[in-house]
């Protein structure tokens with residue numbers, strides 16, 4: 001087994017790991033810093049964020065956009081590390097940012113690559129060592145601090161060698177299980193659990209939701225402005241407006257992404273918002289601008305106006321044609337050559353009910369492959385939120401998505417990765433400075 005000694009070993013070169021390294025460099029920490037990254041390249045996932053634009057923060061940053069056991073600590077953390085702090089921090093390493101009308105912050109260049117480039121330029125010029133294709137497979141606390149056992153791949157992943165990294169401090173910035181092609185595979189959870197550190201159940205979030213609705217495939221590809229609401233045991237649990245996308249067997253789009261956390265919490269824990277739940281459903285309001293009464297009036301007036309039209313033309317100029325046909329089918333209508341005037345009162349009622357509250361029953365948990373984020377992770381009770389240090393191991397820091405905190409869509413997850421990365425690095429820098437002063 002090969003052996004390397006360093007002062008600080010960062011496990012994972014994603015958002016939080018890069019920010020940890022960047023901050024150590026900015027603070028001028030003396031000592032050898034290594035990033036061990038299982039992928040062949042550092043910052044791969046960053047390039048895919050925000051559809052290649054990297055939505056790196058949000059002007060509305062607040063703890064109310066976060067979930068998980070650690071969310072309650074976010075308020076204090078964001079008091080110091082707000083979006084202006086993060087923007088300025090990036091500016092100091094060359095990255096200019098802009099915010100859009102919804103408060104989402106992006107690089108001025110509109111390219112996620114600039115975020116990764118500016119961070120890497122800075123840390124590499126400072127002398128941080130990147131060890132890519134190096135997967136940490138075990139973590140052993142020891143007298144010097146921590147030993148990381150790694151598997152290093154080379155030659156197109158065919159050969160692998162073992163490496164031991166001895167560090168005074170280890171920072172676990174391994175992310176979660178979401179989007180494993182770009183990031184980690186979740187092996188870190190087992191490694192961390194072996195250390196006696198508690199992990200709360202993990203499940204995918206910010207992703208599409210599979211539903212058992214036999215008409216779904218008929219509206220595949222349709223996008224429509226909607227309000228989607230999740231009901232747990234018949235009680236409204238959460239609701240979002242936005243562009244709903246229908247796929248072959250699932251509902252998608254950002255408004256659904258926002259609901260997906262609770263849907264997957266239900267499948268994994270049988271709770272919604274940590275409350276025991278027997279059943280869930282998603283109600284889709286296809287006409288959020290109309291209340292039920294004005295929807296009814298609209299449908300009735302169209303019935304009168306276009307009474308001589310065949311039913312297949314009823315929704316022309318109103319909603320998407322495919323969607324209109326599906327709504328009619330949902331109302332039990334199968335003969336679309338009938339004249340609109342023949343619609344019965346109960347059929348009209350059913351059409352209105354479908355338009356204002358089409359019910360979809362989520363059928364199975366989402367997969368991690370297509371999820372943007374992992375909910376759950378290292379429990380808040382294991383971490384000191386003044387510095388992101390493990391309570392059990394004072395030489396091990398844990399940050400980013402690995403922690404049991406996840407945010408809404410809109411730059412909130414990267415904002416957490418940046419803040420927690422900065423905090424871990426500031427603490428290490430302070431402790432190293434103190435030790436250095438003591439030995440002087």
Ligand SMILES: Cc1cc2nc3c(=O)[nH]c(=O)nc-3n(C[C@H](O)[C@H](O)[C@H](O)COP(=O)(O)OP(=O)(O)OC[C@H]3O[C@@H](n4cnc5c(N)ncnc54)[C@H](O)[C@@H]3O)c2cc1C
Pocket residue numbers: 011012013014015016017036037038039043044045046048049050051054055056057134135136137173174175176178179182183184185186187188371372373399400401402410411412413414415417
């Ligand atoms: C497609 C997509 C788009 C997204 N867009 C946005 C967005 O626009 N805005 C936003 O706020 N959030 C976005 N997110 C979420 C955001 O990317 C994450 O919240 C963030 O990257 C988490 O940072 P992290 O450092 O904790 O983990 P990661 O960025 O996942 O980094 C973890 C790193 O650790 C490495 N690693 C894992 N295990 C090991 C190991 N055992 N040994 C060595 N290395 C290891 C991984 O390969 C990875 O490089 C998006 C996510 C996805 C998948």
